[in-house]
Amino acid sequence: MPIDIAVALDAVVAAVSDDEPRVLVRPGGDPASDDALPAGPFDPETDATLDAGLRRWVTEQAGLELGHIEQLYTFGDRGRDARRRVLSVAYLAFVRESEPRVASVGWRAWYHYFPWEDWRDGRPAIVDEVIHPAVDAWIAAAPDADERRRRERRARRTVGLRGTVWNDTLVLERYELLWEIGLVAESPIPGGVHLGERMAFDHRRIVATALGRVRGALRWRPLVFELLPPDFTMAQLQKTVEALAGRRLHTPNFRRLVEDAGLIEPTGAWRQTTGRPAALVRFRPEATTERPDTGIAIR
Amino acid sequence: MPIDIAVALDAVVAAVSDDEPRVLVRPGGDPASDDALPAGPFDPETDATLDAGLRRWVTEQAGLELGHIEQLYTFGDRGRDARRRVLSVAYLAFVRESEPRVASVGWRAWYHYFPWEDWRDGRPAIVDEVIHPAVDAWIAAAPDADERRRRERRARRTVGLRGTVWNDTLVLERYELLWEIGLVAESPIPGGVHLGERMAFDHRRIVATALGRVRGALRWRPLVFELLPPDFTMAQLQKTVEALAGRRLHTPNFRRLVEDAGLIEPTGAWRQTTGRPAALVRFRPEATTERPDTGIAIR
């Protein structure tokens, strides 16, 4: 007979504004200084589904109308919340740039919590100056050769140690490594340098899961369009993708990729810029029936 | 204040034997005739994590040692289980072919529940003879033009209507469409033809989620190797991938793909066949650090 348990719904509400991916946070959680994700109870009496429950309380609390939502992960580790054992089902939700901003909650840049994930202005200095040295020390401190080999392999895979590739979708794996070696404030390891801003409980881990999911999904689902207004320019689309992917893309190739995939169509209108005017385009929903993967297959 | 609720852990335990992907089921659930997934309670007192809870009771009940496990999805819809409102966290687990088989539970072929997903011997007849006509009728029955367009688009995307592509990863979306139009026995729509074998509760939906996940993950993670013995031949690997993907692959290209990705290395040993002997190979774990995606990028 299962023992009953409280279930909470955590929301990672994502938007992109001013070319910056942002997440909705409750400023002042518990402890007061840390940002926390908005969370609400799942009430089996009133909510027919988990999705409906999430939409209900986000609308109630933040006054936001959510677009596409999807389940992220269910967290049930002991010690997540010191006060009480809860299970929390985390959701990822998208909101368009045009949605009204609310006073009771704040929008924080995603890379505020994960500065090492933003490669748009080149390789972040902290990767070579902080992360790699710390990871090297951790590998050297392995108790035996077998463990050292495992650590070496893991570090190559997650943080591109010794010239190996930096896989931009491994956001969670990277955060977990930094947590283990004491480079983030939430880590139980005392002292040391702490990267990025901390969040309450295990919320930064949840946001890492979300960012990884977004980056992965970008490639095979038309997900960016949930974050853009109905009509947009190619430059706007590219900036949004770059913001999420955390790296720059080659403009002519990006354009060809998106056009050849039939993902967009011209609206016929134009938008003034400080240079040549840009054609306005819109998403083509029929694209989803024409190709197996309807994402922006960067790389 | 959240209301407490019972939490169950459902397991989709997958293995491939005799070139057939199989799933572990409890024969005789409730009602007695339907196969059910093995499920156990999550006990917050004894289990530190959800993963640990799952491993504990699978070992207890089925005597199986699970390899890699991963969380699939959390289901909380009202009406899933008529007896009581429960939340269930579904997991996907892999077991090697060599693992002992247990008497109390049975291994059923995946395609027993999803005959329309197996394209290894060509396009299944039921696609053109049953599914497409029924989907056509459902589109024609739309109340208005707008809804008809939506249905048309959805049908093209999920079941490849009117010559569009059949996307082999959309297993869940396909099952849900068949459910909605009454082509599976679990559907609330009365009468009609029913495809595949039914399962208890919403368990077929969970297995559909698992199959879709496996097919998707195949492309970017070295997941097949969890299902194979340590040493295997290229033909064995290809057969296993084909079994999961549900379609045939071009042997020379498959070999080149896997070899060029550095996924395998020769063991030096050979295996007798009824033709030319085959070289035995093993998975190369270092591959995970050399490329961003370490899957078998079929398609």
Place this chain on the structure above:
DNA sequence: CGACTTATTCTAACTTTGAGAAGAAGCTCC
């Protein structure tokens, strides 16, 4: 008008993929 900015198109080298042919190495059977 000239300089600058942003958008858009073009092109050439290179890489990957798709499909088939052909060769290699065993077996069975006459």
Place this chain on the structure above:
DNA sequence: GGAGCTTCTTCTCAAAGTTAGAATAAGTCG
């Protein structure tokens, strides 16, 4: 022992897709 069969393995070549850079177009600003 060789013909024919089976399975494994290598090769080839055209088609398609990707990368990177140059060039062009169409506006704004001073």
